[in-house]
Amino acid sequence: MALKAGASVLRLTALRSTAVRLLSTHTRPEVEQNKTKNAEFPGAKAPYVTEMKFLNETSYDPIPIYRVLDNDGSVIEKREEPSIDKDELINMYKTMVQITQLDKILYESQRQGRISFYMTNYGEEGIHIGSAAALDPRDLVFSQYREVGVFLYRGVTVTELINQCYGNHEDSGKGRSMPIHYGDKQRNLVTISSPLGTQIPQAVGAAYALKRQPDNDRCVICYFGDGAASEGDAYAAFNFAATLDCPVILFCRNNGYAISTPTSEQYKGDGIAARGPSLGINTVRVDGTDTLAVYNAVKQAREFAIANNKPVLIEAMSYRVGHHSTSDDSTAYRSVEEIQKWANDESPLLKFKLYLESKGIWSEDAEKATLKESRDRVVRTMQDAEKKKLPHWKEMFEDVYYDMPPRIQKQMQQMGEHLKKYPDKYPLDKFQTD
């Protein structure tokens, strides 16, 4: 055995040296040629280099932040000022004011135990209104949960929003979702879904469906936060949007916090925007406290997405001025001074108001009247909503399946018999009846 093995090793060595000789004479000219040529691997077309170097976030300049308005409300570059007519500008501002009043009162109503949950939108009003105004009402919106301004701008009324939060029988969602999980099919607003990030691949899928329609002139916009961008679904969605060529605007609201987790702990590198070019997606970063910058970015993104059937990634930088939700007290993890700085110096409302004033279309009187009007509207609607009956108990069994299966029919019938037998044991007067 030993001898045999030894002999074969010898043979192998002999073979190998022949092979090396052959190889070296054969390959030398090719190496010469490659010096000036790009590599053509299926996975990368790139130049060869002879210096080994790691790349990281400092290898590139940070992605700049596009803005139109200065903090004093003046337009920095005149050519960047969008042409939005006076009435729409005023409508945009009034809607922003309405968001703040809705937030203020509904937040308090949760604190008083009238509704189970609420999330405020402070600091991000410019993102909602700037983006909503740049879209077509037929564009499909997938929101995360902190985009109530988009709903208002689309024409969803304060009454409809509050009916949803109170889950009364006029809630188009039949009281089935927790507060603020709005949805409106007619206005192309997809019902909000709680698990973070799931809406992003869904938005891409919906964009794929739109693209298949002949002469498509609609796009999808999908909002998500800096925290949701860490979900695997976000990466999957970006990659699918790029590879399937979908007309979708991937809109990241980077407000600095995911509940208590600051972006410094959420990711390393240059934010969410940096992920766009790496996946072949047209990307822009904007000042989310600047309503006009958001407007311009979304307007152009929309045109590009529809004309080319391609996704666009927008990262709008802002600051979540309010707590994450009613389950959170953010002063436990950030200073009041920090919050105040953003609430006062970088307020999207203030900047936009100063802009309107500089154009001479807004006044202190108009401000006061709008504030009162939007506040009164919320208070009045809330009082009405509380008095409205709750949905019929039968609604509990509807819509599990398109056609109600016999097993559910039977349960509904049993419940009916039970309620008939013990009507005094249940607050049936609070519910709608047949």
Place this chain on the structure above:
Amino acid sequence: MKMALKSSPVVFGWLSRLPRSFSTSSALAAKPMTVRDAINSAIDEEMERDEKVFILGEEVAQYDGAYKVTRGLLKKYGDKRVIDTPITESGFTGIAVGAAFAGLRPICEFMTFNFSMQAIDQIINSAAKTFYMSAGQVPCPIVFRGPNGAAAGVAAQHSQCFGAWYSHCPGLKVVMPFSSEDAKGLMKSAIRSQDPVVVLEDEILYGAQFPMSDEALSKDFLLPIGKAKVERAGQHVTLVCAGRATDTALQAANDLAGKGIECEVINLRSIRPLDFPAIAQSVAKTHHLVTVEQGWPQSGIGAEICARIMESPSFFELDAPAWRVTGADVPMPYARSLEALAIPAKQDVVAAVTAVLGNKISAASSQ
């Protein structure tokens, strides 16, 4: 409840069983067709019928599907309707959900259902619940399909049944075809359903041939979701099964018939909605019940059937306690000999029927 480990030590190697044709109830003047071709023709016919139907998944287009179920579809319908996706289950499942929201009817293929775990949030939290949570405004008509259950020699992460998992969730329909007729009729109904449907196919069955009646070959052949099929009539004991377990039950019924025991074999076809009336009717006749499934025993399909018997007048029809034959309560072993023992085999069912009819449950269920 590990019937498999207590039964006689005869080992039926999977591979030795494969070339045999599977048992069927009727074969009158019918053409044979593989389950694979039956699924393929169902998808093909429905794609032809409705422009909104499309299929997406890993390797479904250029490669004709990892198990060749989508063979020829790319050529016929093009890459807008037969879509190869990057390898992200949560991603393409989410794409399917979004496309369904926007009016299309996606067929979402999982290379195997084992990988659907990466996307289960999209299936449970979005697909199954959105119709309800949108108050009936947004239906989500999707077919989630792919091979489920034990394959052969691919160990724990590739061999498991998700019938119990998906049938747990309201809003989903779950079907588990056995024969080629089942596969075609259920797939076509699934594609036309307004609800999301999970179609649990079986890798081992893909290549099995079954007779197809003229009716089943027609483009209008639909099987109702939620209706079971009596594969074999009998008066002594009811065997309830689905998918490949139906083959095990039919083999056992054949053997038992030689001993004068006539089994009524009920192929559930649908796990949710479950055709409990069919089971109750049979139990009223046989007064004995054995369930056969490949999945694990705890909270399984057999457990659900037994619970419904307990909660219904059918309980009083039983002359002996019901009995479950299930997969062994362990992750699937890789070794072929152990794998064969971990899945219900004919002799396990024969042993269960013998115990139930002899009213010797307590002796047999020492574990």
